[in-house]
Amino acid sequence: MVDVTTGPAVAEGSGDLLVVPVMSELTWGPGADWVAAALGDWLGPHLTGREFTGKAGQIAVVPSAGAVPYASVAFVGLGDEVDAEALRRAAAQAAKIAGAYGTVVTTLHQVDIAEATDLVTFGFLLGRYRFDRYLSEPKPSALETLVLAGADDPGERGTVIAEAVARARDLVNEPAGYKPPTRLAAWAAEELGAIGVGVEVWDEGRIAAEGLGGLMGVAAGSHQPPRLVRAHYRPEGATTRLVFVGKGIVFDSGGLSIKPAAGMETMKTDMSGAAAVLNAVWAIARLGVPVEVIGITPLTENMPGGGAIKPGDVFTARNGKTVEVLNTDAEGRLVLADGLSLAVEADPALIVDVATLTGACMVALGKGVAGLFASDDDVAARIEGAAKDAGESVWRLPMEASYRQKLESEVADIKNIGDRYGGAITAALFLKEFAGDLPWAHLDIAGPARAESAEHYLTKGGTGFAVRTLVALAEAVANGG
Ligand code: BES
Ligand code: MN
Ligand code: ZN
Numbered sequence: 001m002v003d004v005t006t007g008p009a010v011a012e013g014s015g016d017l018l019v020v021p022v023m024s025e026l027t028w029g030p031g032a033d034w035v036a037a038a039l040g041d042w043l044g045p046h047l048t049g050r051e052f053t054g055k056a057g058q059i060a061v062v063p064s065a066g067a068v069p070y071a072s073v074a075f076v077g078l079g080d081e082v083d084a085e086a087l088r089r090a091a092a093q094a095a096k097i098a099g100a101y102g103t104v105v106t107t108l109h110q111v112d113i114a115e116a117t118d119l120v121t122f123g124f125l126l127g128r129y130r131f132d133r134y135l136s137e138p139k140p141s142a143l144e145t146l147v148l149a150g151a152d153d154p155g156e157r158g159t160v161i162a163e164a165v166a167r168a169r170d171l172v173n174e175p176a177g178y179k180p181p182t183r184l185a186a187w188a189a190e191e192l193g194a195i196g197v198g199v200e201v202w203d204e205g206r207i208a209a210e211g212l213g214g215l216m217g218v219a220a221g222s223h224q225p226p227r228l229v230r231a232h233y234r235p236e237g238a239t240t241r242l243v244f245v246g247k248g249i250v251f252d253s254g255g256l257s258i259k260p261a262a263g264m265e266t267m268k269t270d271m272s273g274a275a276a277v278l279n280a281v282w283a284i285a286r287l288g289v290p291v292e293v294i295g296i297t298p299l300t301e302n303m304p305g306g307g308a309i310k311p312g313d314v315f316t317a318r319n320g321k322t323v324e325v326l327n328t329d330a331e332g333r334l335v336l337a338d339g340l341s342l343a344v345e346a347d348p349a350l351i352v353d354v355a356t357l358t359g360a361c362m363v364a365l366g367k368g369v370a371g372l373f374a375s376d377d378d379v380a381a382r383i384e385g386a387a388k389d390a391g392e393s394v395w396r397l398p399m400e401a402s403y404r405q406k407l408e409s410e411v412a413d414i415k416n417i418g419d420r421y422g423g424a425i426t427a428a429l430f431l432k433e434f435a436g437d438l439p440w441a442h443l444d445i446a447g448p449a450r451a452e453s454a455e456h457y458l459t460k461g462g463t464g465f466a467v468r469t470l471v472a473l474a475e476a477v478a479n480g481g
Helices: 032-049 084-096 116-127 156-173 181-193 204-209 213-219 267-287 332-345 359-365 377-390 401-407 423-432 467-478
Strands: 003-007 015-023 059-063 070-079 103-106 145-149 198-202 227-233 241-246 248-252 292-302 313-316 322-325 350-355 370-374 394-396 440-444
Touching: 003 116, 015 032, 032 059, 032 070, 059 084, 070 084, 084 103, 084 116, 116 145, 116 156, 156 181, 156 267, 156 467, 181 198, 181 227, 181 248, 181 267, 181 292, 204 213, 204 227, 213 292, 213 313, 213 322, 213 332, 227 267, 227 332, 241 267, 241 332, 241 467, 248 267, 248 332, 267 292, 267 350, 267 467, 292 332, 322 332, 332 350, 332 423, 350 377, 350 467, 359 370, 359 423, 370 377, 370 423, 377 394, 377 440, 377 467, 401 423, 423 440
Parallel strands: 003 145, 015 070, 015 103, 103 145, 241 292, 241 350, 248 292, 350 440, 370 394
Antiparallel strands: 059 070, 198 227, 227 292, 313 322, 370 440
């Protein structure tokens, strides 16, 4: 990753590229006025020639021809009103063109917004994100350092969170063939272990012995054995415990209720919840947030092999409830049934599960917004607040109790599908059976876990959605929120 440092004020520094913010109608932002004055008459024609007006999303690069000690200057549009998201996006915009320069200096963080250094480092670092490990000729980059001109701090928190999001994206974008549950679990043990987080990995023997019938059932159709990761961050002096549970289906073929080819194409991303949970724990530990956090991720493939669970089969979940599986493609809730049961046993102040759970949620809210379900208004408000602070979009959907009857089974305590309507809600009602009476929230990230095209700090593929919200939640809890 790119190194981020503080540096001298813009008038005293130097570098290969200077990135300065410009507001609508060419109102100069911090740093830009100095550059404009230094470049004088020469600048005006250059910018107008490029139809650059300072609108958000615009960027214009001009060679400074020795007029300032920066070889090139990038003017980045911030639009009429700067908010946190505009700043993240502007930094990402600058990052996109930064690969040609060794040292990039910026004044973007000098705009009048709280935690601006964190927002700039976050947007910039994720604007550089690429998943190119399987390209024989990855696009070369000369970029080594981002310098925050005249800053008091180098935006360390933004860097840690960006890195956590990038790590989540790497796991999500990894081809399913290269991330069987065994390898994902080994990754978690190594990466989280390296920063002092306790990691327990349950193998298939332990998973069966512990009574995780849902995870065993979904894994039955695969040659790859399941794993369950339990990561435990326990800082000294912490008084509150949170448990995060992440859906970790490393590939969702649908099982015997097999998906059509088009529906299967992106299903290596069905472990986005697990990737978010593990990397949120990573970031929370790196930041030293004084809250105890347990991350639980059931990991398995959902495949239609000869041993596969069959429509009509019944299993017993960890909490003793029996489940009739009528559609093997509704598998996320089966592994979460066990994950949530384990979460309840840890007796936390709050449980949050994160899952690419239903296509129905994507139909309801589109690709950019996660569905939020909560056990009560207070929990909902906490998650909404954390998401807002973090810059992620969530929208609360109702836990409509009258729909619970759709899940009535004749042969078991509950069945795993409802009818064709309100699918995100019936999925949430299913999960509720395993969350006990504890404060609990469920984030259905089927839409926002994956981006269909590159846009500002997102690239096509995994987005790392929910890492930021979970970290912000832990921070809010630490601050007594
Ligand atoms: N992983 C899918 C949900 C999904 C679909 C996520 C598309 C992202 C993009 C989940 O396991 C699934 O298949 N859900 C079914 C449930 C149905 C069988 C009740 C669905 O949404 O169709
Ligand atoms: Mn499925
Ligand atoms: Zn799935």
